[in-house]
Amino acid sequence: GQQLNQSPQSMFIQEGEDVSMNCTSSSIFNTWLWYKQDPGEGPVLLIALYKAGELTSNGRLTAQFGITRKDSFLNISASIPSDVGIYFCAGQVVSSGSARQLTFGSGTQLTVLP
């Protein structure tokens, strides 16, 4: 089956620093999604990418859909304490006639130190 390798597993950074995390796959995806999960809550969608090479920003967040369609990265600029949480990547292969399914990375735990 499809697998996503997400790295790093965890990060400890100083407030104000930039953050970068990425996901790679052995399979091609049509869609890449990035989520953030706060403790005790469901994941919240941050950015959705639909085209190879697409670069999309959402405030201090920037994500890119890799040209090969097998990878994606998420950057967070000028981190703040509320950026703490677990970040998940997810890839989707859209095929007609079947239920949509996402393959999730294992998550990156981000800690922002004051």
Added chain:
Amino acid sequence: SQTIHQWPATLVQPVGSPLSLECTVEGTSNPNLYWYRQAAGRGLQLLFYSVGIGQISSEVPQNLSASRPQDRQFILSSKKLLLSDSGFYLCACFFGGAGELFFGEGSRLTVL
């Protein structure tokens, strides 16, 4: 508006007791619905998905079952809970035609 409601939010149950977690969605019709489990605050494991009323697909054979009695209702059940069933259970749904999966608030299950 499009929303996903899960309840209960937290549940503490003894081993061997039954379980029922409920998920309802609003603002869409004939959605694809999903149950995920998350252990130890990390990876998301797909348990069940449903493309319509009465249609359930299981991804992982285990002690749990799912049902979809109505278009926008998805229920996760167990007849006898195991310690290993503890975790954070998330209901999810695709809204609209975009490939964006949205999650409910989650239900925290502790089996003692």
